[in-house]
Amino acid sequence: MNEAKFYPNSYGYGIDAQGFMGADFNKAAGLPSDFKIHKKTLDDIVDFNEISFYNKPTKNAKVFENLDVADTNKQWCRILTKSQMALRKKKRALTNKT
Secondary structure (H helix, E strand, C coil), X not given: CCCCEECCCCCCXXXXXXXXXXXXXXXXXXXXXXXXXXXXXXXXXXXXXXHHCCCCCCCCCCCCCCCCHHHHHHHHHHXXXXXXXXXXXXXXXXHCCC
């Protein structure tokens, strides 16, 4: 079994030997304990947003430096879950029409 280790560059959460975020991240993000998200995926999301953010005070400013990645992920999961439920409800309503 892969024991979670703490690395200071992993957004304040533990990561396992393969680089996946630990159970502490999943709990903070409201994800199932067996959910796997790789730290590199989170790095890519943050990097993409840093590059594409237009309202930077300077070119090299780190706008998302203090971003709580777990809380942001939790919020997006809520939004996506609500959207998915709304789409399912709409689909049922459309398919039940005669």
